[in-house]
Amino acid sequence: MDQLQILQPFSDWVSDVLVEIPDETNAFVFNIYEENDAYLVDITGTTDYDEANESWTESINWDSGEELFIIPKEKFEGDWEEIHDTIAESLEALIEVDNELSDALCDSDAVAVGFIDGDLEIIWQAE
Numbered sequence: 001m002d003q004l005q006i007l008q009p010f011s012d013w014v015s016d017v018l019v020e021i022p023d024e025t026n027a028f029v030f031n032i033y034e035e036n037d038a039y040l041v042d043i044t045g046t047t048d049y050d051e052a053n054e055s056w057t058e059s060i061n062w063d064s065g066e067e068l069f070i071i072p073k074e075k076f077e078g079d080w081e082e083i084h085d086t087i088a089e090s091l092e093a094l095i096e097v098d099n100e101l102s103d104a105l106c107d108s109d110a111v112a113v114g115f116i117d118g119d120l121e122i123i124w125q126a127e
Contacts, residue, residue, distance in 0.1 A: 018104050022061050028112070037073055042069075091123045109126045
């Protein structure tokens, strides 16, 4: 399973969970978790964004709840860095398309991705 194989189901999942976002949401974080047999992704929305201080990720006002995007390890042969890059590239592709989903993501100050308890990569940032 590579980025092309992940893109459509990932896009469908984001569309399904990115609903009823509070107006106060200023940034989105796509959190990646590694389990024994799968990689999991959830989304959190935050009221703050500060490029210089990652503590902005703690001001959560929305999350995708139990709705996780699941990538079984048996279908993805890469390591944690490759799954991070695949999710980041999928997000970049979603943002580049001019539709309601990209509008919802870009109606914020930033969109980031990273492993939980790891460094974040800013995928998109308002100018």
